[in-house]
Every structure is written in structure tokens, then in C-alpha cells.
Amino acid sequence: xxxxxxxxxxxxxxxxxxxxxxxxxxxxxxxxxxxxxxxxxxxxxxxxxxxxxxxxxxxxxxxxxxxxxxxxxxxxxxxxxxxxxxxxxxxxxxxxxxxxxxxxxxxxxxxxxxxxxxxxxxxxxxxxx
Numbered sequence: 500x501x502x503x504x505x506x507x508x509x510x511x512x513x514x515x516x517x518x519x520x521x522x523x524x525x526x527x528x529x530x531x532x533x534x535x536x537x538x539x540x541x542x543x544x545x546x547x548x549x550x551x552x553x554x555x556x557x558x559x560x561x562x563x564x565x566x567x568x569x570x571x572x573x574x575x576x577x578x579x580x581x582x583x584x585x586x587x588x589x590x591x592x593x594x595x596x597x598x599x600x601x602x603x604x605x606x607x608x609x610x611x612x613x614x615x616x617x618x619x620x621x622x623x624x625x626x627x628x
Contacts, residue, residue: 533576543579552581554605559614561600574600577614 546557557579564571575597582588590598603609604616607623616623 535577539579542581546579546581549581552583553619554580554582555615555617556580556601556605557615559601559604559616560612561597561604561609562612579614 543558546552546555559575559578560573561575562571562573574595578597578601580588590596590601592598600609604611604623605618611624614624
């Protein structure tokens with residue numbers, strides 16, 4: 500057993516594993532270089548004061564990363580919107596804009612990296628199963 504541990508230490512496997520764990524738990528910050536449209540800012544401000552929406556998505560962000568050795572892929576960055584009963588809503592955007600990721604998060608198929616998502620009062624970011 501001692502020889503196995505010594506061999507792992509010599510091959511730097513344990514060092515790689517601990518670095519991967521540190522990397523995966525590091526909190527990533529938002530991109531401050533993004534300039535937001537006035538409508539985006541207004542909707543985010545509206546959500547801060549209104550709590551009546553049936554569907555609430557606030558500062559939603561999704562980052563995909565297979566492991567800590569691969570470069571992360573940012574699928575959705577800081578979107579916010581709220582919907583009440585009877586409202587019609589669509590997400591428009593080019594391929595890779597994050598439309599499917601957003602809807603998958605609304606159905607609890609994909610867990611958000613950051614932000615809040617609730618449907619009919621159920622907080623999907625806390626009760627994700």
C-alpha cells in the first residue's frame with residue numbers, strides 16, 4: 500500500500516486531482532465588459548420591485564465545463580425576465596445564444612450556474628431534482 504501511495508505522489512496524480520477540485524469549486528465572476536441594452540436593464544430593475552410573476556428568471560447564468568482542464572463555455576450570461584398568467588413570451592437569437600439552455604433550466608433539466616429561477620413560486624435553483 501505504501502508503495503502505491505508513493506507511486507501516486509511521484510507521478511503527480513494526487514497533485515492533478517487536488518488542482519482539479521480547486522478549479523471546479525472556484526467562483527467565476529461576471530463579465531463586466533458587457534454593455535446592456537436599456538430594455539434589458541429596465542426588465543432587471545422591474546423584477547427587483549415586483550414579486551407577482553408566475554415565471555421569474557433573475558440574473559441567470561449558465562457555464563458549461565466538462566472538467567477543470569477544459570476551457571469553460573458560457574452559454575447564457577445574465578438574463579432576467581418575468582412572466583405573469585396569460586402573457587406570451589419568446590426567446591429570439593442566433594444559434595448558440597442560450598435559448599435552449601434557458602428553457603432547459605425552466606424545466607429543471609439543466610441546473611443554473613448562477614441566478615434565480617422560479618416557476619409558480621417553486622425556486623428551481625434550490626429545489627433542483
